[in-house]
Amino acid sequence: MKTTIAKVGQFVDQEVTIGAWLAGKRSSGKIAFLQLRDGTGFIQGVVVKAEVGDDIFQQAKNVTQESSLYVTGVVRAEERAPSGFELTVTKVEVLHVAVDYPITPKEHGTEFLMDHRHLWLRSKRQHAVMKIRNEIIRATYEFFNDNDFVKVDPPILTGSAPEGTSELFATKYFDEDAYLSQSGQLYMEAAAMALGRVFSFGPTFRAEKSKTRRHLIEFWMIEPEMAFVEFEENLEIQEQFVSYIVQSVLKNCALELKTLGRDTSKLENIKAPFPRITYDDAITFLQEKGFGDISWGDDFGAPHETAIAEHYDKPVFITKYPTSLKPFYMQPDESREEVVLCADLIAPEGYGEIIGGSQRIHDDHLLKQRIEEHKLSQDAYQWYLDLRKYGSVPHSGFGLGLERTVAWISGVEHVRETIPFPRLLNRLYP
Template structure:
């Protein structure tokens, strides 16, 4: 019977066959220990010289790293194993013998590993990070589907910038100018006016020449948009969503978190509601913490966000930023037009902003004014203006950066390990 490593617990004391790769091995006299992986998990196969034919034992001893095989044997309980089970091997069928596999158990430099990313993702830690990424995606779909959201796919090729920045990838669209999307948000607003509550999940692109551990050139965003939802209601949805995702990872990725040696005690505290601090109060907090140069009206950098997050034991919302440093579509705070109804959600442990969100301007005349202030061409944005012209309603939305969230929950230092094939300032290979 052919089974997967993930399912071996169903076959205790039974003989099964697994298609696998040899990730590592060691042998001692009359016994060989095979570290097997099949994509669903990792497991040890024990080959005892006295229990198998001589050619099987010699194959086990001489097989090379990352060779592929069918391995057959009995599944037995092993409490020392992270999986809880191992295989007592009875036979091996070699499928393909790998030679000179470049990533050996020794230490390798980051650039070498990134050059071999197509192979590096086979390793136990990288496998764990990407399994956690998958769980975040799975639980995201579950949360929004269970709460009545419709998934809508915005275009990747657009005729304009979503946020009015110049950090865009430009291309020709036949005889027109076009850009790779930096956000699906504007299109999601249109979708919300048709479906009420929507979300998207897809790649976005920023031509930002940044080399920090928090930035990628291509990254994935989860962007919900909700009609008839104000800013305060949106904050509640955000904290419920993040809490749901974190608890899902804790429940369903125990082995992966163990492999990464992730301290889960802080993640276990991530349950709604989350603390909130206004931008005004955040400025005072930073000055008290020694950031004497920060002035009202300036955006926060990574050191500022980390210092603010250290004051709380959960993710924290920083609310009501100055309008001048935020996007043109954000709604002003009533009675205080110099600040807007927005929030950034800052993850603990130095991982920075994982969500940016706001209530959107729903007044046609104010949006026209914003167009003039930001020199937005009416032709490229006419359709967006029409959302305020035909049945405008209060609406809010947010975007969660998947890779930063994966980094935070996995406990890895750099977002380059949180996406299968990262695109960085100096990397387009593999």
């Protein structure tokens, strides 16, 4: 019976065949232990010389790291094994012998591992991170589908920028200027006016020359937009969504979290509602905590966000930032027009902002005024103004950065480990 490592539990005490790679091995006299992986998981194969004969035993003992194999054996329940099972090997068929595999069990530097990212992905740690990333993606689709959102795909090549062009990659679109998208938001607003509640899930690009552990040049964003949804309801949907994906990972990726050494008690508490703090209160809090150099009107950096987040055991919303700090499309607070109806969601444990969202301006005159104030081309944004001209309604949305969210939930230090092939300031290879 041919199967996968993830499904061996269905075949206890039965003989199965698994197509696998050798992740590692060790031998002790007349027993060889093969650490096998097949993409679905990891399992130990035990080869006993007295049971398989000298030929198979020598073959198993001599096979090299990352060689590909068909391994046949009997599935045994083994409570000491991470997966709960191991394989008593009866046959080994070598498909391809790997010679001098570069990533050995010894310590390797970050740059070496990044140069070999195409191979580093095979490691148990990277496998666990990618499985958690996949579960977050699966749960995202499930959450939005269950809540009657429609998936819409905005363009990646755009003729204008939602937040200005200073951090965009420019290119030529035949005889016009074009940019790689930094957000699908404006297009999602158009989709929301047609379909009510929508979400996109795709790559975005920021030409920001940053080297911090939170930044990538190319990353993936989940961007819902919702017609007839105002500020408070927008926050409620965000906290429900984040709670849902965290609990889904806890439920479906227990082995991966254990592999990464993640303290799951910190995740078990992540359930809505989340605390809220205004920008004003955040400034006061930071000043009281010794950040004497910050004052009203300043933006928050990583140390500020971390200090605020450490005060809570759940993600925390920082709401109602000054208008001057935020993009042109955000709805001002009617009772206080120097701030906008926006919020950043800051993850615990120093992982920073994972969501930015706001209620959007729905008045065409105010939006036109904001476009002028930001010195943007009215012609380029005419289609966006049309949304306020023909049946405008209050509406809201947000964007969640997938890689920062994966880093926080999985507990890894740097976002470079949360995407299969990271694009960093000085890295375009492999």
